[in-house]
Amino acid sequence: MRPLLLLTVANIKSFTRDRAALFWTLAFPLIFVLLFGSIFTGGSSERSIGFADLDGTPASGQLKGAFAALWNLKIVDGTEDELLASMKKGDVVAVIIVPEGYSQTVAAKAGPANLTVYTDPSQSGADATTRQLVGFVLSAVNQAVAGVPPAVEPSFKPIQTNDLTFISYLVPSILGMSLMQVGIFASVPLVADRQKLILKRLQATPLRRWQLVGSNVLMRLLIAIVQTAIIVGVGSALYHVQVAGSWLLIGGLILLGSLAFIALGYVIASFAKTEDAANGMTSVVQFPLMFLSGTFFPIDAMPDALKTVARALPLTYLGDGLRQVMVDGTPFSPLWVCFAVLAVWLVACFGIAARFFKWQ
Amino acid sequence: MSIPTAAAAEPVIRVAGLHKAYGETRAVDGVSFEVQAGTIFGLLGPNGAGKTTTVEVLEGLREPDRGEVRVLGVDAVRDPDRLKPRIGVSLQTAALYPKLTVVEVLDLFRGFYHLGGRSTDELISLMDLGEKRTTRTQNLSGGQRQRLSVALALVNDPELVFLDEPTTGMDPAARRALWDVVLGLRSAGRTVLLTTHYLEEAEVLCDRVAIMDHGHILEEGTVEELVSRRFKERAVRFDTIDGLPEERLARMPGVASVKHEDGDTLLYTRDVAGTIGAVLDAAEGLGVEPANLGVRRATLEDVFLDLTGRALRD
């Protein structure tokens, strides 16, 4: 273990003394989070809900009051069509339609009156919040109508999921992208060391190959951890992004994803002869991964051919898995599929690298 | 080829029938030699002779096409891992982490071996790198890098040290200092295999040398043996005189062979006085004065020239 750790320390020193590498690895994800954060969190953090009152009675007015009394909630009036249009624009997160005859149905206790609530399930955070709010208000209304005094009275406090915005989805996406970069860019210093004959010189010492590879992987994982801390830290400090799921699962995804991408970096290093070639090849590999993996563009909106490609890419599953665990997002695939696909990529890349990687 | 008196002890290196080709290039083409413990052995030859290829096979870094390679009693091809803790290697091109300092690189490499060996400070003073302790290796001069590379070859105080062109890029003072280090290794009972294309380096350092060219060993032995095997004669040399035909030179008294090298004419002769007289006569007949006329004992340079028909340093 000692040689492995010493080599890891040496690698970290080399890395931190390479200003350009340091900047790109640590500042790049930061810039991404800040950039997208400022784009997608522009405007008020107030949640707006459209309210179309087709009944127009005091009872429906009361219902509106009950919603308006909730924290942070702004009620926007309008017709059903107007409100649905502004929901599509993102101005309101949900639309509640109170049908004509609402007050009569309630007063006559003639079965439940039916409220229509439009939500967007793909914005699962907003969707869940809306369901909660509506459920909450209606249970209060139901109680009041039934004349049963409430046994338990909640106090109104903001729940954290309230602040959930698009940035919540971006944080895991950017994290996945950064982990991908940390992994595949393992190729560049590796090829540089081979080109400078450092790998050959190491081969003349008792250092074993697994120790060399191990130190490389260890260093990349440390960078991955630092990046995760930066991205999640900035996301939560500036944009109040919360991590919903278990850190164990997140850690598992980060570990498996990083390993798969490091292995992909070794594959690149197997075919790149010079440092410049490694840089070029890695960039060429990174762009389709970035843009076809649902990080910036939803996969569902892609043409079929690209969809097929996207379904094969490892970043699709790392990003999807991280989004699922971190924000309870709508899954592209069940979580185990994410793990499985990443594991397949890891094994395949490892096999290719083991076959083609040259130490000299 | 083995020396009867040393037959009891297994040689530190035994190479037999070594072949290694790169496509059409036969880099090493049937090389055999032995190196005895506690000696300095020199592989001598021009660029492309196959020295590096040979040495790196012995270090367990390259796989030969065929041939037997035993180093320190270990099969260097099949079992290089058993060899590595016991040897020290300086590659022809110093391979160093550019962003690490001299001390950091030495400490790192020391960490690859079991405790013991030489201390970083000892190596730094041995290789005269004291002023550069905290300099990053990317900022070292060529000679300093080479010295650090040799220091790295010594971190584990190895039984056998391979130095591939260790003095290339060094100024004369540094070269002489390195010679002292190599001679010091022999005094301490270590074995050294070095390659060089500096003949005087081989003459100063090596107990035995092998002259290599085009993947072959042309001649092997002590420097004395190589010279006297070929040259009973001494060399009379002068700046080549135009109009003095080869046949005339060859017919001069005592002359065994005639060579031309870089505008010099060399006459290997058993009769120095007679040869010089004949040269002066011939020159006078042409109405010229022979320039830089001199006599010297034959050297490895002459051996090389005689073997290959060209000078080692082009």
Ligand SMILES: Nc1ncnc2c1ncn2[C@@H]1O[C@H](COP(=O)(O)OP(=O)(O)O)[C@@H](O)[C@H]1O
């Ligand atoms: N890795 C290699 N690939 C292809 N050709 C090589 C390789 N290494 C050496 N050679 C060729 O083999 C020959 C011997 O090279 P080398 O052993 O480096 O000679 P030397 O060390 O005496 O200069 C040269 O012609 C060289 O071009």
Ligand SMILES: [Mg+2]
């Ligand atoms: Mg060489």
